Amino acid sequence: MQVTMTVNGSEVTEDVEPRMLLVHFLRDQLRLTGTHWGCDTSNCGTCVVLVDGEPVKSCTMLAAMAAGHEVRTVEGLERDGELDPVQQGFMECHGLQCGFCTPGMMMTARALLDSTPHPDEQAIREAISGQICRCTGYTTIVRSVQWAAAHEEGAAREPEPERGTGPTAAQPETSSPPRVSEHAGGAS
Template identity: 80%
Template sequence: MEISMTVNGEHVTADVEPRTLLVHFLRDHLALTGTHWGCDTSNCGACVVAVDGEPVKSCTMLAAMAGGHDVRTVEGLEKDGVLDPVQEGFMRCHGLQCGFCTPGMMITARALLDNNPDPDDHTIREAISGQICRCTGYTSIVRSVRWAAEHASSTPTEDTAEVTS
């Protein structure tokens, strides 16, 4: 079947089998491999992308269901060579270790900050509660999202802010 959608600001059309999952469409058809395929059961959250601005686990959504919608992957966070504050925060505050869950965490964080530009730690933890990180213990992820909220309007530079533990 033919599907069309907007992915990271670009209109795409492709022929896919009706049973193709969105995660496979993004990775296999569009070569957007930042979206990770983890558990296939919607437990881990590594596959989270934004569909019309809402975090969605792409391993449980058919690509056809995304037809006509706006999909944003981790590759769509950076604009013109400038990192999104969420990406900058994860880098500066060590919000990743192995990096497997990071793309989904970043997409979830971006959606949270788009709807709530000044979340407290509890709200951040609640937003990412559908995702599993086996490496960080979440403290550095929460700190990264908080950094992004505090620097949402600044242009990232090498000396934007000092990172605190």
């Protein structure tokens, strides 16, 4: 069967097997290997991509289900040679060690910051709760997201926080953080 979707801002049309998972479509057919394939059971979250702006575990969504939708992978974060604040935050605050979970964590963080520009620590931890990191212990991941929130373009700039810290808890939270869904039709 043939599917058409927008991936990282470009429309793509490809032939796929009806049972092909989105993760395999992205990695094997489009060669977007930043999306990792981990547990095969939707537990680890390494395969998270954004579908219409919502974090989705691409190992539980068929490529055919993404037809007509906008898919964004970790390769789509960087714009015109500039790293996304989330990518920069993971570098500045050492939010990665082995890096295997990092693309999924970054995509979840991007969705969170798109919906909640100034999340507190609890909101960040809740947003990434569907993902497993076996190396960093989450503290530096949370700091990385806080750094990104403090450095979003157009964000109201407060005095620069000390390295490794993020926005203050006094900043307003605008909405509930996005939850990683098992598939695009799933509940958040």
